[in-house]
Amino acid sequence: MSDSRRLADPEPMEGHGFYARNSQVQAAGLSPGLPLFVASAAEVPVPDDAGPIVIADYGSADGANSLGPIGEAVAALRHRRSAQAISVVHCDLPDNDFAALFRRLNNDPGSYLRGDDAIYASAVGRSYFEQVVPSESITLGWSSWAIQWLSRLPMPIPDQLQVAYSRSAEVRAAYEHQADDDWRVFLRARGHELRPGGRLVIVTMAVDAEGKFGYEAVLAAMYGAVQKLVSDGVISSEEMRQMAIPTVGRSRDEVLAPFAEGGTFAGLRAELVEVFRGEDRIWLDYLNDHDARRFGARWAGFSRASVFPSLAAALDGGTTSARAATFVARLEAEMAARLAAAPVETYIPLVRMCLVKG
Numbered sequence: 001m002s003d004s005r006r007l008a009d010p011e012p013m014e015g016h017g018f019y020a021r022n023s024q025v026q027a028a029g030l031s032p033g034l035p036l037f038v039a040s041a042a043e044v045p046v047p048d049d050a051g052p053i054v055i056a057d058y059g060s061a062d063g064a065n066s067l068g069p070i071g072e073a074v075a076a077l078r079h080r081r082s083a084q085a086i087s088v089v090h091c092d093l094p095d096n097d098f099a100a101l102f103r104r105l106n107n108d109p110g111s112y113l114r115g116d117d118a119i120y121a122s123a124v125g126r127s128y129f130e131q132v133v134p135s136e137s138i139t140l141g142w143s144s145w146a147i148q149w150l151s152r153l154p155m156p157i158p159d160q161l162q163v164a165y166s167r168s169a170e171v172r173a174a175y176e177h178q179a180d181d182d183w184r185v186f187l188r189a190r191g192h193e194l195r196p197g198g199r200l201v202i203v204t205m206a207v208d209a210e211g212k213f214g215y216e217a218v219l220a221a222m223y224g225a226v227q228k229l230v231s232d233g234v235i236s237s238e239e240m241r242q243m244a245i246p247t248v249g250r251s252r253d254e255v256l257a258p259f260a261e262g263g264t265f266a267g268l269r270a271e272l273v274e275v276f277r278g279e280d281r282i283w284l285d286y287l288n289d290h291d292a293r294r295f296g297a298r299w300a301g302f303s304r305a306s307v308f309p310s311l312a313a314a315l316d317g318g319t320t321s322a323r324a325a326t327f328v329a330r331l332e333a334e335m336a337a338r339l340a341a342a343p344v345e346t347y348i349p350l351v352r353m354c355l356v357k358g
């Protein structure tokens with residue numbers, strides 16, 4: 001392994017509507033966070049009529065899965081304040097497809113902007129590992145399927161793509177350390193941004209009480225497919241060694257660790273933290289249609305939309321090279337075929353939480 005080569009930074013989701021078309025698993029998984037978000041909107045202290053109520057969406061991607069949650073929170077706020085200005089700020093990485101987000105906000109019949117002249121949408125293209133909006137400006141925060149992404153890859157994973165399945169204790173410890181650091185940095189920034197009494201609802205990837213991360217067959221298919229691309233000469237073994245999925249699942253204890261001393265961290269209190277099993281929408285559809293090819297294609301599409309850009313970043317030439325397009329297409333096809341050969345249900349541990357600024 002060449003340690004001198006810099007590991008690629010995590011990449012945003014695939015753009016041009018690809019994430020939107022391949023994020024039904026995320027849409028189903030985030031739904032247990034909705035009652036928490038709506039209840040938060042119903043009870044959070046709102047600014048007096050002079051100022052806007054500001055809602056932040058941390059890790060919006062192209063907004064496909066943001067319209068529903070933000071729309072429901074807006075409806076709950078409208079019961080309390082029928083005409084007060086509401087500002088919604090969608091935050092994502094600078095290279096996110098913000099054009100797709102704004103098109104959706106303007107054109108989607110389900111957009112929360114429809115029929116309400118006092119709602120204003122904007123976006124911030126900056127990492128949420130920094131403060132991204134003014135201090136004490138946010139009344140409500142929402143984040144789904146986002147904070148499992150690390151700020152950086154701490155080291156290569158020699159025997160896997162996803163650290164949860166690595167046999168190296170050293171590698172697992174490095175990722176756990178990075179995950180803990182990132183979580184604290186994220187919380188500190190939100191601690192500054194939230195107004196007193198402000199609430200932040202998060203749904204993110206988890207490990208369950210037995211330490212299980214899930215996605216076993218999907219990840220085995222992905223790793224097997226990448227190895228096949230090496231043996232077919234599509235990528236080099238050195239490129240494969242640099243490839244790692246920059247996500248982690250956090251256990252309930254890991255989520256709560258910063259709050260362990262004294263109950264608060266960065267002015268935030270954890271009101272509820274619950275690990276649950278996300279619904280595997282793709283499996284449920286397969287049980288109806290028995291279409292194994294569609295099953296394989298959908299899980300490959302899920303993987304391509306979310307993690308292939310980060311894998312492609314490890315290629316010589318990066319994500320925009322012609323080689324990257326070939327790599328992505330071959331990996332998707334190979335993965336889809338492997339998954340279609342033996343469809344199984346995917347175990348999807350998630351955690352939902354509600355944090356309150358004291």
Ligand SMILES: C[S@@+](CC[C@H](N)C(=O)[O-])C[C@H]1O[C@@H](n2cnc3c(N)ncnc32)[C@H](O)[C@@H]1O
Pocket residue numbers: 010011012013023026027030058059060061062065066091092093096126127128129143144145146147149150151306
């Ligand atoms: C899997 S998508 C989730 C999108 C949407 N919230 C949903 O539930 O489907 C994760 C999003 O988090 C964004 N993200 C990852 N790291 C980030 C960071 N440091 N700052 C801001 N956004 C980040 C990614 O770019 C991506 O758009």
